[in-house]
Amino acid sequence: MTAKLQVRVLDARFGSEWELPSYATPGSAALDLRAALTEPLTVAPGQTELVPSGLSIYVADPGLCAMILPRSGLGHKQGLVLGNGTGLIDSDYQGPLMISVFNRSQQAFTIAPGDRIAQLVIVPVVQVELDLVDSFTQSERGEGGFGHTGVN
Numbered sequence: 001m002t003a004k005l006q007v008r009v010l011d012a013r014f015g016s017e018w019e020l021p022s023y024a025t026p027g028s029a030a031l032d033l034r035a036a037l038t039e040p041l042t043v044a045p046g047q048t049e050l051v052p053s054g055l056s057i058y059v060a061d062p063g064l065c066a067m068i069l070p071r072s073g074l075g076h077k078q079g080l081v082l083g084n085g086t087g088l089i090d091s092d093y094q095g096p097l098m099i100s101v102f103n104r105s106q107q108a109f110t111i112a113p114g115d116r117i118a119q120l121v122i123v124p125v126v127q128v129e130l131d132l133v134d135s136f137t138q139s140e141r142g143e144g145g146f147g148h149t150g151v152n
């Protein structure tokens, strides 16, 4: 499925020095986000920093949201993940898109201006109306969880 996403460029380096986010391959699920930094940023082990993406987005449709996810290579090999686990962007948010980076490794990691440090995926959302009930119709799983079904 494709849809339009309203984007405002907040950093003039997009369109000159940096390409706007795009899908790397036809089947890519996410757009890479760049670090719109003015100088390199060294993230010490265990440190969290808020990095501007240089963009703002307006999802607008309450049936969609955006999520900021770590990039696999950075997260797995360098230990650069997100300070908030996953960034959830509400459909009505119009402010600057910010990336919380967390260096979970034992080594300092330096982010250069323009580096692609995270990725943005647009996902469907269902807003629910709470239906208060006294009990649930029994399911096969019931209350079993947290390893209930075993390992093998």
Ligand SMILES: O=c1ccn([C@H]2C[C@H](O)[C@@H](COP(=O)(O)OP(=O)(O)OP(=O)(O)O)O2)c(=O)[nH]1
Binding pocket: 068, 084, 086, 087, 088, 089, 090, 091, 093, 096, 097, 098, 099, 100
């Ligand atoms: O990684 C992120 C996470 C959030 N946001 C922006 C968009 C989102 O819509 C807004 C609020 O995020 P969230 O609801 O997760 O945070 P909160 O702590 O509940 O803040 P609020 O009280 O503003 O909802 O902050 C970002 O720019 N980057």
Ligand SMILES: [Mg+2]
Binding pocket: none
């Ligand atoms: Mg919130």
